[in-house]
Amino acid sequence: MLFKYPELLWAFFLLLIPILIHLFQLRRFKKTPFTNVKLLQKVVAQSRKSSTIKKWLLLFSRVLVLSGLILAFSQPYFAKESASYAKETVIYLDNSFSMQAKTENGTLLQDAVQKLLQGLPKDNTFSLFTNDKVFTNITLMDIRNELLSLPYTYSQLGFKDILLKAKNFFSEDEKSVKYLVLVSDFQNRTAIQESDTLGNIQTFMVRLRAENLDNTVLDSAYIAEVNAATIDLSVNLTTTAALETIPVSLYNDDKLIAKTAATFDKNRKSNVVFTLPSNEVIRGKIEISDIGLP
Incomplete structure (x- = not known):
């Protein structure tokens, strides 16, 4: 007892x-x-x-x-027999761009990191991986600073990829109790299915929600017209928010070379055109400032 x-x-x-x-x-x-x-x-x-x-x-x-x-x-x-078995914990922490969405405690990622720092036992050994980083067999104090300064990334693992990657961190000990904790906003593109399981590994999903779910996106960018001296670059945008306009910037590497305002119609769609010189190579980057989400 x-x-x-x-x-x-x-x-x-x-x-x-x-x-x-x-x-x-x-x-x-x-x-x-x-x-x-x-x-x-x-x-x-x-x-x-x-x-x-x-x-x-x-x-x-x-x-x-x-x-x-x-x-x-x-x-x-009365404790179960499994209480005496070794315990293995693996944590997936989503650090994709969508985790920049705002909450009352900062961004989704900052909120998740604070909850991990407060909730995880300091002496317990676990493994943690993000979309672009891996930390194996560490304690909370070992990666405290790395978690607080964790950068965002454009890459995002699919749900099946997360499960396959997490499986590699667990031992082959059949008697050990295995826990997999997924911390993410779980966007629809992760394609979560009930059939995706890891057998005897207990999986827990911690879903984070932003205060504002409105989103403005760059749907596509393509060359619309080519002339002797210029090239027209057309950019399509879509928004779920009640926006009239939003600034759209064009960079050559980190240098701003053009900026305009996208005006949305009743279908919440917009199109802007940038005119570029045809005889110059540009390492282009198109950027918008979404609501609370760079």
């Missing part, structure tokens, strides 16, 4: 109080002499014997009640 709060078992020392009260009778009786009590001697003897039995029963009842209360508050339970 195990106890959820074993420190409360120290309260059993309180049982000494009723025992001491019983052993050292605190009540003092005043003797009153009578002229002749010979006829009452038998009754007195029986009364004392009955009183002694009642006192022992009262002591037993008090000890029993106090013991029951102490055991109830310490919450005893």
Whole structure:
């Protein structure tokens, strides 16, 4: 038998109080002499014997009640056989761009990191991987700084890829208890299916939700027209928010070379065109500033 709060078992020392009260009778009786009590001697003897039995029963009842209360508050339970097995924990932490969405505690990724720092035991060994980083057989203190400064990435593992990658971190010990914890916003493109399982590995999904689910995206970019001196680059955008316009920037590496405003129609779609010189090589990057999501 195990106890959820074993420190409360120290309260059993309180049982000494009723025992001491019983052993050292605190009540003092005043003797009153009578002229002749010979006829009452038998009754007195029986009364004392009955009183002694009642006192022992009262002591037993008090000890029993106090013991029951102490055991109830310490919450005893019987552990399963698997409780003695070794435990292995693997954590997948999503650090894709969508994890930049805002919550009341910062971004989704920052919120997830804080919850891991607060919830994971400091001395437990586990493995953790993201979309682009891997940490094996470490403790929380080993990667605390790395977690706090974890960068975002454009790459995102699919759900099946996450399961296959996580499987490599577990040992082949069939008796060990294996836990896989997935922390992500679980976008639809991860294609989660109930049939995707890892056998005896217990999988827990921690889904994070942003305060604002509106999103503006760059649907496509393509060359619309080619002239002798210029090239027209057409960019299509879509939004789920009630936006009228949004700035769209074009970079050559990290240098801003053009900027315009995309105006959305009633279908929440927009198209902008950038005119570029045809005789110049451009390492282009198109960027928008979404609501709380670079």
